[in-house]
Amino acid sequence: MTDTKRAANNLLVVGTVAIDSVKTPFGEADSVLGGSATYFSVASSYFTSVRLVAVVGKDFPPSYMDTFQKHGVDTSGLVKMKGETFRWKGAYGYDLNVANTLETKLNVLLQFDPVLTKEEKNTPFVFLANIDPDLQIKVISQLESPKLVALDSMNFWIENKKESLLKAIGMVDMVIVNEGEARELTGHSNLVKAARAIRKMGPKTVIVKQGEYGSLGMVGDEIFSAPAFPLEDVFDPTGAGDTFAGGVMGYLARHGKVTGEIVRQAMIVGAALASYNVEAFSLQRLTALHFNDIVARYNEIKRLTKFDDFVH
Amino acid sequence: MTDTKRAANNLLVVGTVAIDSVKTPFGEADSVLGGSATYFSVASSYFTSVRLVAVVGKDFPPSYMDTFQKHGVDTSGLVKMKGETFRWKGAYGYDLNVANTLETKLNVLLQFDPVLTKEEKNTPFVFLANIDPDLQIKVISQLESPKLVALDSMNFWIENKKESLLKAIGMVDMVIVNEGEARELTGHSNLVKAARAIRKMGPKTVIVKQGEYGSLGMVGDEIFSAPAFPLEDVFDPTGAGDTFAGGVMGYLARHGKVTGEIVRQAMIVGAALASYNVEAFSLQRLTALHFNDIVARYNEIKRLTKFDDFVH
Numbered sequence: 001m002t003d004t005k006r007a008a009n010n011l012l013v014v015g016t017v018a019i020d021s022v023k024t025p026f027g028e029a030d031s032v033l034g035g036s037a038t039y040f041s042v043a044s045s046y047f048t049s050v051r052l053v054a055v056v057g058k059d060f061p062p063s064y065m066d067t068f069q070k071h072g073v074d075t076s077g078l079v080k081m082k083g084e085t086f087r088w089k090g091a092y093g094y095d096l097n098v099a100n101t102l103e104t105k106l107n108v109l110l111q112f113d114p115v116l117t118k119e120e121k122n123t124p125f126v127f128l129a130n131i132d133p134d135l136q137i138k139v140i141s142q143l144e145s146p147k148l149v150a151l152d153s154m155n156f157w158i159e160n161k162k163e164s165l166l167k168a169i170g171m172v173d174m175v176i177v178n179e180g181e182a183r184e185l186t187g188h189s190n191l192v193k194a195a196r197a198i199r200k201m202g203p204k205t206v207i208v209k210q211g212e213y214g215s216l217g218m219v220g221d222e223i224f225s226a227p228a229f230p231l232e233d234v235f236d237p238t239g240a241g242d243t244f245a246g247g248v249m250g251y252l253a254r255h256g257k258v259t260g261e262i263v264r265q266a267m268i269v270g271a272a273l274a275s276y277n278v279e280a281f282s283l284q285r286l287t288a289l290h291f292n293d294i295v296a297r298y299n300e301i302k303r304l305t306k307f308d309d310f311v312h
Numbered sequence: 313m314t315d316t317k318r319a320a321n322n323l324l325v326v327g328t329v330a331i332d333s334v335k336t337p338f339g340e341a342d343s344v345l346g347g348s349a350t351y352f353s354v355a356s357s358y359f360t361s362v363r364l365v366a367v368v369g370k371d372f373p374p375s376y377m378d379t380f381q382k383h384g385v386d387t388s389g390l391v392k393m394k395g396e397t398f399r400w401k402g403a404y405g406y407d408l409n410v411a412n413t414l415e416t417k418l419n420v421l422l423q424f425d426p427v428l429t430k431e432e433k434n435t436p437f438v439f440l441a442n443i444d445p446d447l448q449i450k451v452i453s454q455l456e457s458p459k460l461v462a463l464d465s466m467n468f469w470i471e472n473k474k475e476s477l478l479k480a481i482g483m484v485d486m487v488i489v490n491e492g493e494a495r496e497l498t499g500h501s502n503l504v505k506a507a508r509a510i511r512k513m514g515p516k517t518v519i520v521k522q523g524e525y526g527s528l529g530m531v532g533d534e535i536f537s538a539p540a541f542p543l544e545d546v547f548d549p550t551g552a553g554d555t556f557a558g559g560v561m562g563y564l565a566r567h568g569k570v571t572g573e574i575v576r577q578a579m580i581v582g583a584a585l586a587s588y589n590v591e592a593f594s595l596q597r598l599t600a601l602h603f604n605d606i607v608a609r610y611n612e613i614k615r616l617t618k619f620d621d622f623v624h
Contacts, residue, residue: 094501189406191524192544212503213525216542225616227537230528232504255623264619298622304537305617307576310610311567 010049011253013040014114014139015129015242016086017054017078022281023091024236032282033064034088036129036152039239042286043246043273044127045071046294048253051120053077053139055112057085067287077120083108096237096278097211116142125253128172129242130154133164140171148258150174150205152245158184170202173258176245178209191216192223205263207248209241217267219260226267227305229275229297236281243277243286244270247294272297322361323565325352326426326451327441327554328398329366329390334593335403336548344594345376346400348441348464351551354598355558355585356439357383358606360565363432365389365451367424369397379599389432395420408549408590409523428454437565440484441554442466445476452483460570462486462517464557470496482514485570488557490521503528504535517575519560521553529579531572538579539617541587541609548593555589555598556582559606584609 015037021030037054044050051074058080068075089103114135124147128136136151143149149172157165158181165185169175175198183189186197195206195218208216212234217224247270248263255262272294279285327349333342349366356362363386372392380387401415426447436459440448448463455461461484469477470493477497481487487510495501498509507518507530520528524546529536559582560575567574584606591597 096501189408190544190546192542196544210525213522214537214539223542223616224619225526225539225542225613226619227526227539227617230504230535230537232502232508234502261620262623265623268619269622295622295624301537302619302621304535305539307536307538307580307614308573309614310581310607311574311577312607 010051010123011044011125011127011249012051012053012120012123013037013044013127013129013246013249014053014135015040015127015131016109017052017056017060018086018088019060020087020238020282021089022236022238024096025092025094026235027281029236029281033067034238034282035086036239036242038067039242039277039283039286040127040129040246040249041073042067042071042283043243043277044250044253045073046273046289046291047247047250047269048125050074050250051077051123053114053116053120055079055081055086055108057081057083057108060085067283070287077117081108081111083111090238092237096234099237114139124148124256125249126150127245127249128152128168129245130157133157133161133168136168137164137171140168147256148173148252150176150245150249152176152241153181153185155181155184166201169198172203174205174207175203176207176209176248178211178241182208205258207263207267209244211237211240214271215244215267217263219258219263222260224260224264224267226264226271227301228271229301230304231275231278234278237278238281239283239286240274240278244274246270247273268298268301269294271301322363322435323356323437323439323561324363324365324432324435325349325356325439325441325558325561326365326447327352327439327443328421329364329368329372330398330400331372332399332550332594333401334548334550336408337404337406338547339593341548341593345379346550346594347398348551348554350379351554351589351595351598352439352441352558352561353385354379354383354595355555355589356562356565357385358585358601358603359559359562359581360437362386362562363389363435365426365428365432367391367393367420369393369395369420372397379595382599389429393420393423395423402550404549408546411549426451436460436568437561438462439557439561440464440480441557442469445469445473445480448480449476449483452480459568460485460564462488462557462561464488464553465493465497467493467496478513481510484515486517486519487515488519488521488560490523490553494520517570519575519579521556523549523552526583527556527579529575531570531575534572536572536576536579538576538583539613540583541613542616543587543590546590549590550593551595551598552586552590556586558582559585580610580613581606583613
C-alpha cells in the first residue's frame with residue numbers, strides 16, 4: 001500500500017472465483033479459495049490496483065473475502081448470487097504438469113452475466129480469464145477505449161465454442177494460453193507456428209505458457225523465450241497459469257505500456273510469481289509475499305539464465 | 313582447418329555409428345548415416361580435434377566415411393568388423409519429442425570391445441555416448457589422467473543394467489542425460505531434485521536435456537537454465553541430443569576448462585548446433601554448417617532470451 005505506483009494505472013479482471021479441493025502427491029486441501037480471477041487478482045495486486053468482476057454463491061466464506069481486501073483488490077464487482085459458489089475438484093499425479101479434473105460444479109457461474117460499471121468500463125488494462133467466450137465478447141463490447149485487452153481460454157471452449165472464441169480472440173490485443181491450448185486452437189504442434197497462427201487471428205501479442213518449462217512470447221514479429229524458475233519443491237501447481245498471467249498483466253498495467261522489452265520483463269515477473277504460488281496449496285504462499293520477494297526471484301531467474309558472449 | 317585452436321585440446325568419443333531409417337510427419341529417409349558418436353563427433357569437430365572410437369560392419373558405405381574425413385574426425389579408432397553395421401529404424405509423430413523405435417539391429421555392436429591406443433588413452437576430454445555401461449566402465453578404466461570424462465545413457469540401461477550404470481556414473485565428472493532418463497534413474501519427477509541426486513552419485517556436473525524446452529545444468533551447486541532455440545521448422549529430431557552433447561563437449565575441450573560460466577556457454581553452443589541438426593534428415597544440415605553459423609545462432613539465442621533488470 002506504500003507503493004505510489006499502484007494507483008497510477010489499473011487493471012480489470014473478469015473470471016472465476018472458486019472453491020477448490022485439490023489432491024497432489026504431497027497432500028490435499030479441501031474447500032480452499034481458488035479460481036482464475038482469484039489467483040490473477042492477488043498476483044497482479046503486487047503491481048497495480050485491480051478491480052475484480054466475478055460471481056460467488058451465498059456459501060462463499062467471508063474469510064475468503066479478506067484475502068482480496070488484504071491485497072487491496074476492488075471487489076465491488078464481485079457479485080454474490082443465490083446458490084452455491086463454483087467448485088472445482090482436481091488431482092495431480094507425479095507429473096505435476098497435468099491436472100486431472102475430478103468434479104466441476106458450475107453452480108452460480110451458470111448465471112454469470114457481467115455488466116460493467118462506468119469505472120470498470122474505463123479501466124485501461126483488462127484481462128478476460130478463462131470463461132465462456134460469449135461472456136468475454138460481452139465484456140469487450142462494453143469497454144471504452146482500453147489500452148490493452150488480453151484473454152485466456154481452455155480446451156473446453158476450443159472444442160465446444162470455437163466460433164465464439166475466434167471472434168473474441170479477434171477483438172483482443174493479447175492472448176495468454178498454455179501450449180496444449182495453442183496447439184489445439186491452431187492445429188500446429190510447433191509452438192512458434194502456433195503463436196504466429198494466433199497472431200494472424202488478430203492479437204499483436206501472444207504468450208504461450210509452458211508450465212515448468214517457461215513461456216514463449218511473441219510481440220509483433222519479435223520472439224522471446226522465457227525460462228521458468230527451476231524449482232525443487234513444487235507442492236501444488238493449481239493456479240500457476242493464472243498467477244503467471246496476473247504477474248504479466250500487473251507489470252504491464254504498472255508501466256502503462258506494452259513494448260517488447262516490457263513484455264519480456266513482465267513474463268519473468270509472471271514466472272517469479274508462479275514459482276512462488278506452486279510452493280503451497282491454494283494462495284497460501286502467494287498471499288504471503290512481499291514486493292521484494294518478487295524482485296529477488298526475478299533477479300535469481302536473471303542470474304540462473306545469464307550467459308556471456310561466445311568466446312572464440 | 314584454419315582454426316588454430318582445434319589442435320590445442322582434444323576430445324575422444326566412444327559410441328555408436330549406425331545406419332538409420334527414419335520417418336517423420338515431413339518425410340522419410342532410408343539407410344542414412346546415424347549413431348550417437350556420429351552426431352557427436354561431427355558437432356564437436358567445429359570446436360576441437362576429435363577421435364572417434366566405434367565399430368561398423370563390412371556394409372558401411374565408404375561415402376559415409378567421407379563425412380568424418382570432411383570434418384577432420386580421426387577415424388583410426390573406427391573398427392570395421394565382419395558383419396553388418398548397427399541399424400536403427402524409428403518414426404516420429406507430430407509430437408517430435410517422442411521417438412518410436414520400430415527396429416533395432418545391434419549387429420556388429422554386439423562384438424564391440426573398445427581397446428584404446430596410447431593416444432586415445434591420453435585424450436584430455438572424453439565422452440562416452442550411450443552404450444552398454446560395462447563398456448563405458450572398460451573405457452574409463454583405460455584412461456590416463458583425463459581432464460573431464462562425461463557419459464550419456466538411456467532407459468534400456470537404467471532398466472537392465474542399473475548397477476553397472478551407477479558404477480560408471482560414479483567414475484565420471486559429468487553426466488548428460490535427457491529428462492526422462494534423469495527421472496527414471498533417480499525416481500525424482502522434479503528435475504532439480506533429479507539433477508542433485510545424480511550429483512550425489514559422484515559427478516560434479518549434470519546436464520539434463522529437455523528437448524525443445526532447453527536444458528538444465530548443474531555445476532557444483534550452481535544451476536543454469538538454458539533455453540532451446542525456438543525453431544519453426546523441425547524436420548527430424550534424430551541425433552539432437554548427441555549433437556547437443558557434441559557442442560557442449562567440443563566447446564569445453566576447445567577452452568580446456570570446465571567452469572560454471574564455460575559450461576553455460578557450452579550448453580548454448582549445444583542448443584545452437586542441435587537446432588540446426590533438426591532442420592534436415594540425418595546429418596545433412598549439421599555437415600553443411602560454417603563456424604560463423606553456429607556463432608550467429610548463439611547470438612540469436614542470446615537475443616531471444618535477453619531481458620533487462622526489473623523496473624520499479
